[in-house]
Amino acid sequence: MKKQYLFYGLILGALMILMRLIEYRFLIRSHVFELYGGLIALLFMGLGLWAGRKFTQKRAPVEIVQVPPPVFDENKINDLGISKRELEVLQLIVQGHSNQEIADRLFISLNTVKTHSARLFEKLEVNSRTKAINRAQELGLIRVN
Amino acid sequence: MKKQYLFYGLILGALMILMRLIEYRFLIRSHVFELYGGLIALLFMGLGLWAGRKFTQKRAPVEIVQVPPPVFDENKINDLGISKRELEVLQLIVQGHSNQEIADRLFISLNTVKTHSARLFEKLEVNSRTKAINRAQELGLIRVN
DNA sequence: GCCAAAATCACCCAAAAGTATGACAATCAC
DNA sequence: GTGATTGTCATACTTTTGGGTGATTTTGGC
Structure with a gap:
């Protein structure tokens, strides 16, 4: 499990850096923009993580369905x-x-x-x-x- | 499992590239900033959701076993x-x-x-x-x- | 830390189940 | 005797299950 976190973290980081590099090549936007985007990304990533966790933990347990008494009708x-x-x-x-x-x-x-x-x-x-x-x-x- | 990592990596990469492309197309227009931010937010929100779900999936289901009402053997x-x-x-x-x-x-x-x-x-x-x-x-x- | 058990996933193939449609004869109600 | 229902069967097709094998990863106990 920890390995996975690390792995995804690294991937994410690498991609971010890649983005930066590409961006540099175009020299189109100011650093404010990048900062803004990064912040948004982080924020919503966190929000998503939290939400995903929250929803998953409730839905995952298998509920035992109560079967009504079988009366022949x-x-x-x-x-x-x-x-x-x-x-x-x-x-x-x-x-x-x-x-x-x-x-x-x-x-x-x-x-x-x-x-x-x-x-x-x-x-x-x-x-x-x-x-x-x-x-x-x-x-x-x-x-x- | 390796394939999965690769797959996720590729997906992530593809999304990044998509982001860049979209960004490029809208560069000339004025509302780039907000659009871009929203896009980032959405993407990472989704990513977070997915990741949160993925990482918690194994723990949650275990709970059911302790639920009490047993007449079973x-x-x-x-x-x-x-x-x-x-x-x-x-x-x-x-x-x-x-x-x-x-x-x-x-x-x-x-x-x-x-x-x-x-x-x-x-x-x-x-x-x-x-x-x-x-x-x-x-x-x-x-x-x- | 190592080992065994448990859990996960993949791929392939074959069998079973399910869906859709049409057809035809027997039965029964009116 | 007509029409509706039921039971029967078929063909064609798609989806789901089941069986076998092999592999990796996670977990739990020692």
């Missing part, structure tokens, strides 16, 4: 317009089966499973099976027995 | 040899996040998330994230309450 299934077959697929998804496994178990093609799961995801308003698992447990769509 | 985590970071990843997987989302949240690369999850799957003796979710819930590796 048949009404929700109807509310969401989930069909019988879709529910079967959902159950197998929640149990951790792959699409191929589900296809084999229900004696339907892989494509059909995909169709069902796609519709399922739509109705559950998710875009992946892992999120569907969460959502299903949240909503109590699945019997936990 | 910590012994099993040790038994299986699951590391702290791996557990974090597991928690996010169980919560339904994609690898990319996990990477973003933990401020690590997608590749790293894959490495963690691969080891995780090994230790949990599964071969997919959905099965890992089941297994984690079975073993009580995750705080559910």
Whole structure:
């Protein structure tokens, strides 16, 4: 970690010096300007550093999401317009089966499973099976027995 | 890692050069000073933000482990040899996040998330994230309450 | 300070999952 | 018997995951 700081410091310093040299060649502006720019750079760099640190430390910790008690609720299934077959697929998804496994178990093609799961995801308003698992447990769509 | 340094260096250099170019173009006009200052401010603010985030990313996530409410079995985590970071990843997987989302949240690369999850799957003796979710819930590796 | 474990990242390849669209038959309500 | 719904399947394509390997860096314990 310290090495990194040092490294970046050096890079920054080197670039600053480089800037100076180039600037000298053009001889266009007064030193006031450079001072001003440097100061601004330093100031905002510091501000950025501070802000970055501040935001990062709060966002980084992984919050543990509380899962509501999974109570099986048949009404929700109807509310969401989930069909019988879709529910079967959902159950197998929640149990951790792959699409191929589900296809084999229900004696339907892989494509059909995909169709069902796609519709399922739509109705559950998710875009992946892992999120569907969460959502299903949240909503109590699945019997936990 | 070397590549990364180089990359950052180049980015920085490129920005510097860009600054110079822009500066040159506006030299003739009157409001150069303010423009230039603002630009510097913005650039370094961004740089600072990035750096602050980068440098603090590793420390922050560690905190979660001490959060109290446990009805989960910590012994099993040790038994299986699951590391702290791996557990974090597991928690996010169980919560339904994609690898990319996990990477973003933990401020690590997608590749790293894959490495963690691969080891995780090994230790949990599964071969997919959905099965890992089941297994984690079975073993009580995750705080559910 | 050194060593081992943990964490990070990269690259490649293959498999699985997801998206979009279209099609067709069975069932059921009206 | 018509229309809507459901279930089935396909093709094509993109994205995500998973598996394997190797490497560097950081951390923690001794």
